[in-house]
Amino acid sequence: MEIRCGSEAKGDCLVVADSDAGPKIDVSTKGEQLLEAGLRAVVEETLEALDATGLSLEITDRGALDYVITARIETAVRSACPKTAPIEPTVERPRSERDRPRRSRLYTPGSNPRLLAGVDVFGADCVLLDLEDSVPPQEKVAARILVKHLLAAVPFAEEVWVRINPLESCGLEDLAEVLRGHPHGICLPKAECEGDVAQLAAELDRLEKEFGRPVGSTWIMPIIETARGVLGAAEVAAADPRVVIVAFGAEDYMRDIGAVRTSAALAYARAKIVAAAAAARAQSSDTVYADAANMAGLIEEANQARELGFDGKGAINPRQIAPIHRAFSPAKDELSQAQAIVAAADAAEKQGLGAVAIDGKMVDKPVLDRARRVLKYAEKLARGGGRDA
């Protein structure tokens, strides 16, 4: 049976596998003398990892990175020979801190090698490799294998997440594949109730054991994007300790309730999600701003989201990350004010005073707590290596 996988688009490669022909391996690329030996090495290692022998493979390279080639071959071989076991790459990715800054989540289609190459360089706090809406049905299988190998090949400096498909469509297959790449977390689209999160958490428990990861190490980001989801936000956020952040998806929600996208129409859902997340000691992330060309609009919406209590916002284009980070980072005066409050509190404690005052004004406990939180957050941002978008 002949199977074709990948494409001849720049940054990709086309693999044609035939289980009834061969054995032979043909590799063609621009700049054969420079590249052929390296390409062949990737092909041979991949076939060895798949324990696949005796088939015919034609690979047409268009400047694909190693992990793209490996993924394309694995996809083709597994469809040509369905009994082939998936590759389980070696990945060393420490789990991430529960409470780290998550100002931005950058969506990238998991099926497009060109857009995926360099997805780690833009400085997003959360890189989000998407298997859901941006991947057409016929590319779901290839995309989840590509994402697995990308996860294995790229040591992300910040967090990397995978948005799987809803569990009732092909989310479970997505999960079984990509968890081999040890993402920091999984985004669950269209989360509506405790049961949705619980089902995902149970599956994660099982797969973490299977792949030798500490149980509970993979975070969950439920995405609230339906009317039911908004009403169930509190139970979704509190459903499992893996939930570290709850995200809002406005586009689907607008369609679901039949509203026009205005800030008034979104106000209820936003407030509900922020409160639900805060009650569950999780973070919250606002919806994406879809017009990548309109920076002023993005900045306005990001500032609003921050004022509402969100900790971050989605991005569909790397250019949106810097303005989002600016909106969700403590401003200089905010920082200096927090430093002054904490310093005054420390001084008061040393002197054995019960009350803290600045310029003769009493500082309440919630204000002090907030100041400590700002400082801790700023310290985390600084510790992130100063990787600013």
Add this chain to the structure above:
Amino acid sequence: MRNAVDREIPERIGSRAVRPFAGATATRNEGDKAPRPQKWVYERDSKLLSSIDQAIEATELSDGMTISFHHCFRDGDRVVNQVLDACARKGIKGLRLFPTALFPVHEPVIEHIKSGVVSRIEGSMNGPIGAFVSQGNRLAEPAVLRSHGGRWRAVEAGDVAIDVAFVGAPQADAYGNATGMRGKTPCGSISFSTVDAQYARKTVVITNDLAPYPVHPMEIQQGWTDYIVEVDEIGDPESIVSGTLQLTKSPTRLRIARLTADAVVASPYFVDGFSFQGGAGGISLAVTKYLGDAMERAGIVGSFGMGGGTKLLVELLHRGLIRTILDGQAFDLDAIESLREDAGHVLIDPGLYANVDSCGCATHMLDAAFLGATEVDLDFNVNVNTHSDGLLLHGIGGHQEVAAGASMTMITVPTLRGRIPVIVDRVTTVTTPGEVIDVVITERGLAVNPRREDLRERLAAAGLPVRPLEEIKAEAERLVRPIARPVFGDEIIAAIEWRDGTVIDVVRKVEGWT
């Protein structure tokens, strides 16, 4: 012998004795410039000829002579091929071709090399001719590649004596004044030919638009022009200039552009009177745009922007963000129109632009410059001439003089092109030495030359992702298996001159692969 960038250079290349590169400013050429030919024409109507063939006869062009051309029609040029075809028809052999640059459109030159019409080339070769020459044993002597300023210097110094200069001109009058800024197919300035027209034994202007006297501006003056020929076609307007140059859409390239603009803004040079050079590449255009916005926000007015003139540079002039454009060549129609209309848009010839053997050229006044490369190595040496496969494929342009002149020279490159790493241990060919490069900017961060600790501290303090070049290189190499390396033989394909006429590197023939 080893030169100052540790390259093995022979003492002779072909018929010339080699002066090895000694350092970016270590060699000071002395003595007088070469004499120019005495010319005398009194009559008003004796210069106009009816064909290129007639011009070849009138100039007594014959075997072994040197003929020169400018590249201002770029990949749309029709002049070089017409002249060489005429030479071939007349049975002339062994010509030395001395263009400012050759493009893919000049592929027919290959046939003229094979048939012996052309036996030597001194000039940039972009594309197929470079690939052909790289096969070795094609030319009587190795090719010589010079920068824009270096070529001007070589003519003035008498390193290259031009027999006949052919000057394609979008508009000319019958007494020999010529311009690139008017006519049916304008290309911007044609002052790349200014030095040729003055030093050549004979100068022939070839135009498709013979206009009433006096044609101006006079990049080429009547006093230098022996003959004028009117032809149907000098170039394809579609390929001479772009209608609109495209900003890159690639997120990684835009990130490089953003980091570059941020680095400039964080530098000590970003103050009132700031100056910069931008090109027409996708990254360069984006940097120019970002810089303009940053200047507006900071309330800074630049003293000059240097071109390749582009629409984006012209917009900065019109917005009052730069006082002047110094323009050596125009890349789009907006730039050409602005050259004609805007008092602040100043035409400069390559001598004023880039000649090191002078009391100072314009690139020496630059604060910031952002340039491309095919490879950069861990010593910050830059290659723009060859690819990692060892083939000669690009010219130098103004790379050397801009890099040498600017206070802050940035090389903007992606870490990978397809599967080919751009940051390498040692560049295949050194075009520009690391000592004049300050920062390498990639999508994975910036690396500052250890020579510029001051700049490194400044950029790091501004929160820019400053990293060791080795680390950026290693990060890219993790994504691709190592590529093979060419094994070079002894035969020299081309000499790469530094702007002062010393040899910074040679390109050797590829004999095999490791």
